[in-house]
Amino acid sequence: MRLSYYFLPTLKENPSEAQIISHRLMLRTGMIFQASAGIYAWLPLGTRVLRKIEQIVREEQDRTGAQEILMPTIQSAELWRESGRYDAYGLEMLRITDRHDREMLYSPTAEELVTDIARKHIKSYRDLPRMMYQIQWKFRDEIRPRFGVMRGREFLMKDCYSFDLNYEGALVSYRKMLEAYIKTFSRMGLTAIPVKADSGAIGGDLSQEFQVLASTGESLVFYDQALDSIVKNKGEVDVNRLMSLYAAEEGLHDPQKCPVPEDQLKTARGIEVGHIFYFATKYSDAFNACVTGKDGETIPLHMGSYGIGVSRLVGALIEANHDEAGIIWPESVAPFIVGLLNLKPGDNKCDTLCEEIYHKFLNQGIEVLYDDRNERPGAKFANMDLIGIPWQIRVGTRTMETGQIEMKCRRSGEIQELSFESALTSLKKRMAT
Amino acid sequence: MRLSYYFLPTLKENPSEAQIISHRLMLRTGMIFQASAGIYAWLPLGTRVLRKIEQIVREEQDRTGAQEILMPTIQSAELWRESGRYDAYGLEMLRITDRHDREMLYSPTAEELVTDIARKHIKSYRDLPRMMYQIQWKFRDEIRPRFGVMRGREFLMKDCYSFDLNYEGALVSYRKMLEAYIKTFSRMGLTAIPVKADSGAIGGDLSQEFQVLASTGESLVFYDQALDSIVKNKGEVDVNRLMSLYAAEEGLHDPQKCPVPEDQLKTARGIEVGHIFYFATKYSDAFNACVTGKDGETIPLHMGSYGIGVSRLVGALIEANHDEAGIIWPESVAPFIVGLLNLKPGDNKCDTLCEEIYHKFLNQGIEVLYDDRNERPGAKFANMDLIGIPWQIRVGTRTMETGQIEMKCRRSGEIQELSFESALTSLKKRMAT
Known part of the structure; x- marks a missing residue:
């Protein structure tokens, strides 16, 4: 591409509205254009990076056996009432009424719709295990959107869902996704630590957040230093060892109970870029999403969900890769x-x-x-x-x-x-x- | 991919709700899943085809020098009031109020936002010409959505916009896009005839619709048979000759005034899959999107816009490629x-x-x-x-x-x-x- 012809509207000055370095640099380099509060257009340089990240995420999802689908952004409120989340979600959900006065919403995540698909099309234990993912725009109506694409309202997310017959099967799916996440982030040149996570609004048992290490990160992470080499691995990941090692965010870290000797415990700042969790039959119970087992019995699906903030990663990559002169792209995601x-x-x-x-x-x-x-x-x-x-x-x-x-x-x-x-x-x- | 593991929920019976062949076959082959009226989830087989089509469209857009961007689906009403289309668009526009009571909408097309980007970042005649495109979800709240993805409410569209200094420049951009469209559709094994089009709500002078020939098409097309060989060309396209040949849709075809001898005039049914048009300074006037010319004068941008219905193409491809046993995918878009x-x-x-x-x-x-x-x-x-x-x-x-x-x-x-x-x-x- 010739720069004389490339649409790269860089700014001479640092934009005053940007509080963090990635937001500042994305505006200065003409990667993004603010269209409304927390809503951005991606210009050519930003789009190239976003597509690179998307492709790495897609390849590593495909490798797990997960199959790509695309769910619509606009979904019916009815479906979300079945899970109880239409009321529970609060003001962050963008609610819409269509021309026929039907209540709709802009999908902030897609457990409801994917469970609806499963209950209609996954009928037998022979149809399991099953993993499906999409890379699709989401909307969360943040009360105070800020930090550019790091906490925008419209954002690109990869969300994957697993369906299994029982806890043991779900654990296999969970571990596959854990491994895929390590590979995904290490291919981007990031150090991403999987930390114990609160189950949050969705509920769950096995639940980990991925924190990309960056000195400007919003959270404080405590972790066993042995994790460093495992998460930077691009080849075979030792999942057993990975899952045995301690890592927790500030809120969940209890120095009294921490099993790691002080001299092996590392502290660093992190940016959340992914979340994987198992939530058992929470949605399949609500939606009556069951399969027939070997002996004709009815078994509710065991589900997990696995998210990566694709557009957020662009910001996180810049937070972790810059100096006073500007951005330093890792080759794998460079425009x-x-x-x-x-x-x-x-x-x-x-x-x-x-x-x-x-x-x-x-x-x-x-x-x-x-x-x-x-x-x-x-x-x-x-x-x-x-x-x-x-x-x-x-x-x-x-x-x-x-x-x-x-x-x-x-x-x-x-x-x-x-x-x-x-x-x-x-x-x-x-x-x- | 092993079929035993592939999520391909085919149906034994023809779904009764589907009136046209492509809708019927997409449901039967488990390509799509209806989520709401006119709103579909794309299952793995459908997603693969959609991605193939998207990639062909992207490659041919890139070849013209157009640069890929991504504009948000949710846009502010304020911007659309500047062009007057917020009121003009009527009930087909999905209108939304966010948590702060700001009026927003789901983008049905993006002339307003792209012109806003241009007025802020294209300042000099030296910045021209410029073409930008996106492949992004759109929403039109059709009163009676039907025919599956052929007339859905949420759909994937490629929309490109050109910016030039004057009519002559805009014509060059228009011709580049015309050629790209011929190549795009012929790579998919389709015969797509560019016919004279009504300028419609957006207005314009140079304006052509691309009609994919299929016996089940919704419109009747009259065209010079010499077009047949030109539009099937995958190599160099003779744009001059192409633009000189007659082609019109039923509504714009006047047998009295048609210049083509009867024995050279072909009649066929078509499905609209694209539209290219030049609309001069309609939006740049409304948005005051101007550049400074060589002698310091202020010149409004001459713009064109160029759409392809990417998700609609999946349906059109099936309408043009099937028999009683099912779908017959052209190799270039086969899953x-x-x-x-x-x-x-x-x-x-x-x-x-x-x-x-x-x-x-x-x-x-x-x-x-x-x-x-x-x-x-x-x-x-x-x-x-x-x-x-x-x-x-x-x-x-x-x-x-x-x-x-x-x-x-x-x-x-x-x-x-x-x-x-x-x-x-x-x-x-x-x-x-």
């Missing part, structure tokens, strides 16, 4: 892998070389943002640093003299001089792993 | 390319061979649905025919004897006996083109 900087636009040789390099990247399937604008080098450096592209390739006068380009690593700040071919080879190697 | 049928489940040799074939397909990246269920061959044939997988690979007793499998083409009905390796080679060739 572009390479920023190509033409430092002498208008110079025939330099333009020709940049075009050549640009097309070589495109041909190799490496996403490149080419700064072909008529701007000073300093402005170009600052802009690429701000929007956080992992690798900068700089082409200027020296390149004409030495045949070498400069390659800057956004994260380390390190700059190497090398031939374009060597840079391409090293980037291709990184992409392959 | 799976191959249906693998184990005709002797439980037979050790047959199971082993099927597993081997199943994994070979997976390793080659060919999407395969493996019917490993304990069912009779006849039931398996009927099921694969019903859900419309383009190629069936049948493995049974004869395969053990001859070493050959049966490969059935769903569309032609033709069955060949050949070695698995030959089948794989021929499928790989098809995928590559």
Whole structure:
């Protein structure tokens, strides 16, 4: 993509309305546009990141055997009365009356509808186990939306639901999802600690929240340091060991009862990005969602639900990956892998070389943002640093003299001089792993 | 995917509530689940097709230089009052009041919001041209929703918007989109005729609707037969010739004034799946969305908008591709390319061979649905025919004897006996083109 043509409305000043760094940076880099209180449009740079995150979430959900579905955002109040949540949800639920005066609502989550689907289509123990997920917009009418996409009203969420015959089956599903979450977050370069969670409004027994570690996080997390290496694992996850290790949020952490020796207990700030929980037959009882067992008996479905805040993750990623110059995207979620900087636009040789390099990247399937604008080098450096592209390739006068380009690593700040071919080879190697 | 594990709740009987074939087949094949009047959940088979269509639409939009964004579904009434459409839209607009008594609505289209983004971020003639699109859920509160996803209330739409300095620029954008639409629909194996359209509520001058030809279509289309070969083109589209040829819907067709000789005029039934139009400065005037020109003058943006009914296309595809046995998916949008049928489940040799074939397909990246269920061959044939997988690979007793499998083409009905390796080679060739 040529920057001269890319819709990237960056701001020169920090927007005054933004209190936290991710909100500030998302506005400054033109990733988002505020449409109403707590409601954002995603502009091209933001949309690219959101789609990357969505795709990693989807791949790891698929790997568990969960199957993708899509439930509507507008649902009938009737269905939510069956579970009792139409009244219980309070003002956070966006309530709507349609032209025929039917009461509807904007789905804040989807246990009711997925249980309705299950009771109509899952009839036999042979149809189990079953996991279904969707990546779909949700709405919660927060009284005081703030922090940009971190606590917006309209947000993109992945919600998965499991259906099993009994507790033992549900535990297998729960553990699969736990493993998928570890892989999902570690692929994004995040350290996400699963902590004991309150069961909250939905109720439950097995219940864990995923807290992404970031110094700006809203909650305080206490955890066994042995978790660090397990949750950063991209390969096989030791679920048994993971579940045996202590981790709790401030409110649930009791120093008196904590089993971890003080010198192994870590404390860090975290941002909640996911929640997995088992809630037994809470909804299947309410909806009479049962299957026929082997001997003809009627068995209520054991269910769990598993959420990831997909749009929230964009904010959390920035909270965990930035410096004073701007965002530092991990490669797996970066909007572009390479920023190509033409430092002498208008110079025939330099333009020709940049075009050549640009097309070589495109041909190799490496996403490149080419700064072909008529701007000073300093402005170009600052802009690429701000929007956080992992690798900068700089082409200027020296390149004409030495045949070498400069390659800057956004994260380390390190700059190497090398031939374009060597840079391409090293980037291709990184992409392959 | 193993069918024994796939959530595919097919129905034995035709659902009585469905009046048209696509609605009937989508319910029978378990592609969708009705959640409320005109509101559907997409189950795994339907979601796969929807995602395939979405991806083709995205690729062809990207190719035009349009950039993907995402606008929120819930928008403020205030914005829609600026254009006058808050009152003009009538009861089809789903109106909502939030907890702070602010008037909101569920976006039925997004000219207002995109113009708001443009007026805040597109300031100079140098920022033009610009095209932005989104693939996002919309809501129109139809008084009598029917025909399944063909006239649902909540639906997935691609909407693109172009911004130019003047009419000439807007015409270039319009033509790019016209070409993209031809490619989009022809990649899906559809014949889509662009016909002159009424400007409708939004107003305009250049305005064409795309009608997918299907004998069950709701409208009657009159067109120059020379269009047939142009719109089926997947390569370079001759836009000049395309725009010069006559095509009109019944309401706008005047036999007295039609320039096409009778023997070159074709008549066919069509389903509207897209609409492109130029509406000049209608919204930029209302929103004061202007840029500064070369000489410092203020110039209102010339805009166009370009829609594709993504979820509606699923229905249109079925209307255009079915027979008495069920759906016949074109390969480019098929949920799976191959249906693998184990005709002797439980037979050790047959199971082993099927597993081997199943994994070979997976390793080659060919999407395969493996019917490993304990069912009779006849039931398996009927099921694969019903859900419309383009190629069936049948493995049974004869395969053990001859070493050959049966490969059935769903569309032609033709069955060949050949070695698995030959089948794989021929499928790989098809995928590559």
